Amino acid sequence: MARNPERRTTLLDAAIEVLADEGARGLTFRAVDARAGVPTGTSSNYFDHRDQLLSQVGDRIFARLTPPPGAIDTAMRPAPGRELLVELMRRAAGRLAAERTCYLGLFELRLEAVRRPELRTQLTKVLRSDLDENIRLHLDSGMPGDADTVRVLYFALTGLLLDHFTVPELHGDRDLDSLIETVVTRIAPAD
Incomplete structure (x- = not known):
């Protein structure tokens, strides 16, 4: 090799x-x-x-x-709250949009994992680790909501980005930033 x-x-x-x-x-x-x-x-x-x-x-x-080293610490400097949560979700969406090919590739891997148990095991492990780390960071920082808040935000952002990259017409005249703000304010409790 x-x-x-x-x-x-x-x-x-x-x-x-x-x-x-x-x-x-x-x-x-x-x-x-x-x-x-x-x-x-x-x-x-x-x-x-x-x-x-x-x-x-x-x-x-x-x-x-994966964000560059120190990016998360820098992003978490402002006071925790719904406003920061909106900003963090926008940054995540921006990072994923900048790596659109990777994100579409990840969706293809997810579909392929349905048919390949070894790939599903590996993908589940990595995605679970990432989600667990996001939950830990959210809770440790004092952001509004609990672990389920993070899970629902994750599921919402994943679906929103899938539509954004594949059928953006579903958004109508709403831009991604405003949709992210709506998602966060509907899911995360008030400060």
């Missing part, structure tokens, strides 16, 4: 693009090689099989979606 970390990252980023553009059925070694602009057969030197590629694509997506 090849050991060039930069090439592996290039291949994984290309795989994310293929996954977002063509879905899981289009994710082949040949398609990844073509998207990465490398000779045919390169991907198979880095990944033993398609399941390994899918698994590592998931890891790469989460690495790209």
